[in-house]
Amino acid sequence: MTELANLEAHGTLIEPATLEIRRVLPASVERVWDYLTDSELRRQWLASGDMTMKAGTSFELVWRNDELASRPSVPGNRPDGYGDEERMQSRILELDPPRRLVITWDTDGEVAFELAPRGNETLLTIVHSRLASRAALLGVSAGWHMHLDVLLARMNARDPEPFWDGWRRLRVEYDERFAA
Numbered sequence: 001m002t003e004l005a006n007l008e009a010h011g012t013l014i015e016p017a018t019l020e021i022r023r024v025l026p027a028s029v030e031r032v033w034d035y036l037t038d039s040e041l042r043r044q045w046l047a048s049g050d051m052t053m054k055a056g057t058s059f060e061l062v063w064r065n066d067e068l069a070s071r072p073s074v075p076g077n078r079p080d081g082y083g084d085e086e087r088m089q090s091r092i093l094e095l096d097p098p099r100r101l102v103i104t105w106d107t108d109g110e111v112a113f114e115l116a117p118r119g120n121e122t123l124l125t126i127v128h129s130r131l132a133s134r135a136a137l138l139g140v141s142a143g144w145h146m147h148l149d150v151l152l153a154r155m156n157a158r159d160p161e162p163f164w165d166g167w168r169r170l171r172v173e174y175d176e177r178f179a180a
Contacts, residue, residue: 010177011126011141018129019141023148025122026155029115032122033098035151036113044068045151051092058091068150068163076162108132124148137178142170 011021025032035041039048045068047061063086069076093110094102102112109130116123126144131137146166153160160166 009145010173011145013137013178014127015129017131017137018127019131019137019144020125020127021141021144021148022123022125023152024118025124025152026120027122028120029098029117029122032115032124033101035155036101036115037097044154046147047086047088049090053092053095053097055092055095058089061088061090062086063088065163065167068147068160076164076166077168078164079168082164105130109136134178138171138174141174141178142167145170145174 008022011019014020027035035045037051037053039050042048043064047063049059049061051057051059064084065082065086066076066078066084088106090106091104092101093104094100094112098115100112100114102110105111105128109128109132112125112127112129114125114127116125126148128140128144131140146163149166150160150163
């Protein structure tokens, strides 16, 4: 994964309320697409939820971040205000399998996933737009970063670090990087 060394691991602000984060993943575009759209595979790194692959359809994402640790009995130190499970209603806005998926993020944001082949690997670019506040920006930035770290670990048959410990660390890093 030589290109990974050339990519910044942290996300960047491409507009004041828009985060872009990229990762080169050790799998084909089709396999990465499966990790985005198949509930069971997506559950292993982000959130479960069945999706009907048709623009305009609604679906629910269900996060259980404590279960993302290699040993779920050691999920890390969950921050106050976060439960065992979080749910969010979303809708597919754009669909171009296996290259592009755009979804609503609750009621006030959008997330675009773009996949591009890089030899035997795939460049995954996530653009999360319309982040309503600095708190949302920091939480989402740390969240995407940590979820992608979990995905990369899973794809490389490694144990990811406990989700919440990584999220807390990354939230501090993003607060410093995106200083007001």
